[in-house]
Amino acid sequence: MSTAKKEQTEILNWASKDGEFRRQQSVFRDQIVDEPGAKFAPERDRYHLYVSLACPWAHRTLMVRELKGLQDFITVSVVDYLLLDKGWKFSTSEECPGAIPDTVNNASYLSDLYFKVNPEYSGRFTVPVLWDKKLNTLVNNESSEIIRMLNTCFDKFLPDDKKAINYYPENLRAEIDELNEWVYDTVNNGVYKSGFATSQQAYENNVYPLFKSLDRIEDILSKSDYLVANTFTEADIRLFTTIVRFDPVYHGHFKCNAKSIEKDYPNILKWARRIYQMPGVAGTVNMDHIKKHYYMSHRQINPTQVVPIGTGPDLSLPIN
Ligand SMILES: N[C@@H](CCC(=O)N[C@@H](CS)C(=O)NCC(=O)O)C(=O)O
Structure with missing residues (x-):
């Protein structure tokens, strides 16, 4: 198979005929x-x-x-x-x-x-x-x-x-579940659906809801240190891993560039610093793997495999 043909097949594997990326369900659930x-x-x-x-x-x-x-x-x-x-x-x-x-x-x-x-x-x-x-x-x-x-x-x-640590406490489950649902669909998976879209319509169908959700999250975090009940829960962990990747990768590579975390979302940035500075967390963030993976693996999006120099906001700075 020629490279062009192979890459075309890869694109089709990712996106459906309507240009929408659909994530497959995980199979092993023991x-x-x-x-x-x-x-x-x-x-x-x-x-x-x-x-x-x-x-x-x-x-x-x-x-x-x-x-x-x-x-x-x-x-x-x-x-x-x-x-x-x-x-x-x-x-x-x-x-x-x-x-x-x-x-x-x-x-x-x-x-x-x-x-x-x-x-x-x-x-x-x-x-x-x-x-x-x-x-x-x-x-x-x-x-x-x-x-x-x-x-x-x-x-x-x-x-x-x-x-004593419980990221999914009984009394907050309903609220965490409700938040996870829209954050997963429009943010965690929303960046992929925007970036892997192969039609303008599919892209716009996903990129507008993504920023609407980020605005909604910014509003929550302007009144509270964490997403649910001012308590650090799995909802924060699930969002954090997307936010860390947002400015250095999703903003450019996935065309999610209407706003950036560093410039437009001060409360999300503060929250990300709060989590990044928890003992053990910084060691799980490897910006080299993150940037090289996206920019060098998705050759149909970035055929030159050139990796941009930006690394996103410095999350180790004091939280003010
Ligand atoms: N629903 C899964 C999604 C996992 C997933 O999509 N992982 C990606 C990496 S970001 C992967 O391994 N993709 C490899 C492939 O699709 O070939 C989960 O949350 O565990």
């Missing part, structure tokens, strides 16, 4: 549960996370692992930032600084893991992947579910300060 006889029980050093430092969905899981102090329970592999025709690839840290090869399955590509579990698998090979080293299988590949498992499943092993 759960770690702290109950007697559970197939996937919480245990020290039993689980492994496969992530990309570039991917906002995988980034959520890394953040919760860090904030809940689960480093001893869940080991990690980091794929190469480049996502080309064969999907996510494992590289050494010499080949790709920041990458952590797969020492669990010794896979070369993320797809090897999906095929190991299901040789007939025909979906996309996405990160994050939560892997069980004991039963040698894929537990779950849906970030929103993985962060909920990490939020409570290992609590009985944790010191009191970490056990």
